[in-house]
Amino acid sequence: MSLRRLRALVRRVVAEVRRDRPSLALLFIAPIIVTGLLTYILREGQSPDLALALVNQGPPPAALLLTPALEKAGIDVQPAADEAAARHLVQDGSVSLALIIPQDVTTGGGVKVVTLGLDPLADGTDLRTVGAALTSALARAAGGVVPKIEQVTIYGTGSDDPMVPFAPAIVAFFLYFFVYLLTGVSFLRERTGGTLERLMATPVTRGEVVGGYLVGFGLFATIQVAILLTWALGTVHVPSIGPLPAFSIGLGIPIVGSPVIAFLVVLLLGLGAISLGIFLSTFARTELQVIQFIPVVLVPQFLLSGVLFPIESPPGILQPLVAFMPLHYAVDALRLVFVEGADFATSQLAVDVALLAVIAALFGVVASLTIRRDVV
């Protein structure tokens, strides 16, 4: 080994990386953003202010002990007259869950917890918080007898499939990811290969270029969405043939709502990803840089859309950021469709879909503005 040659190689590598400013910035900044976000979400995002509706029909000791115990645990307690009123509060989003304490709670009667059932992960977190306060308070009132807790959901079947809470986010994220990557790299080639410069010397407008990409890649995104949803939601059982054992194709994730609405939601998300790819390709000089944008642009959306962690409401300072994240609306919309069986009569779904369309259009305009710049 020649030290001189080694030194030359080291110098060259260092010089190359040092001059690749975007890569260098991402090398140092991206891990800080991602780990910072993750820490923030884990610390703040998991313990949102919890409010519950309490229907307290229990005997005096339990009734008196319970509210202070819950409030001590940081839970906002709103009394409700009966189960119907409490369910109504859960449904309109005023509280996260309803707690129904029966008259015979001290003599073995079960406590009923009603949750929305849209986001099983978030429900689980809430239940753990309430459960701890509830159990200790009631156990004291009942003389050490721990009451049974029964969970019911307003929506959803309470499916045991562990994939259900993740399905909306995973379907949306991976489509977003692949469409972004495909468009970003393709458009970068258009910029660096000289074809964009040449195209701009024809009467073609920026809007036409972005439109062409949206429709062209949109076509593939449509097929991709159709295949992905069919694969995720459908199951085909193949019976055993001869020596071959029986098997199933497809993930068969149970959903309540319409696959057509789910398709529309994911497609809108895909169109947004195409515009994002065109937009970000402005800032990239190499294909590597298109990939390096993922931790800065895609990972925060992934974390904040509740793929891995239940995020009932995003941590305070991130809220303005989340408002611009298409993935957030897509995951929310898909949850409504998958778990609640919502259609466009549900205002929240309509809002989500409208915002997805607005964001896709907005990014489309921004993307077109990035095109006719001074391409060197």
Added chain:
Amino acid sequence: MNSVPEPDPKAATAPTAAVRAVDLVKRFGELAAVDGVTFDLAPGRIYGLLGPNGSGKTTLIRLLTGMTHPTAGHAEVLETPMPSRPMLERIGYMTQADGIYPALSVAENARFFADAYGTDRSGVAEALELVDLADRTKALAGTLSGGQRRRLSLACALVHRPSVLFLDEPTVGVDPLLRVQFWARFRSLADAGTTIIVSSHVMDEADRCDELLFMRGGHVIARGSGDELRRQAATDDLEQAFLTFTVDGLETAS
């Protein structure tokens, strides 16, 4: 110094300028890539923009085609101020990079640009014929040799039968035989009325142009036919003539 347009003896009856630059300036920060260029170029002639790398040829072409806005001054093509989108239908622009789609076939590339220019596709076959690629129409552009790619690139700038053709270093990486063919094509186009502006840093191509514009440091330092420029510089060698004008220019500047 000869950056001011020469008086045209037939000015009263001659057609107006195909390309006009008036005090064109383009700055990138401190650097003036094009620094006060003024000229009129007559229709149906071949003009050579000659100068070393970095002398401002490509930036000047981009200003003339309206691809970038000037810092000062203005450019006109066929009496229309640039940038002008409608005028782009009458301009052909062959960029330094091939600017063709490798995954598309030869014919698909040419047809795509015909559609982008918004003209019918009748010029496609003609353009491919002109660059000798009529028998390779089905080949993918990515599989072509370097010379064939340059030819396809030229064809894509011709599919809409432009009135003014800008060719940015069209013969870079092109073998001598193909270079001869290219110049024969340029001549036949000019004879048919097309105004051609060719940039090059190869002096031996210069004599094929009707008129030359020597560029250096963003200025047009001399203009005239090859013979005129040689005579003015009192040399037989165009390269030597260029150096003479450069030195003169530097002396004048200082």
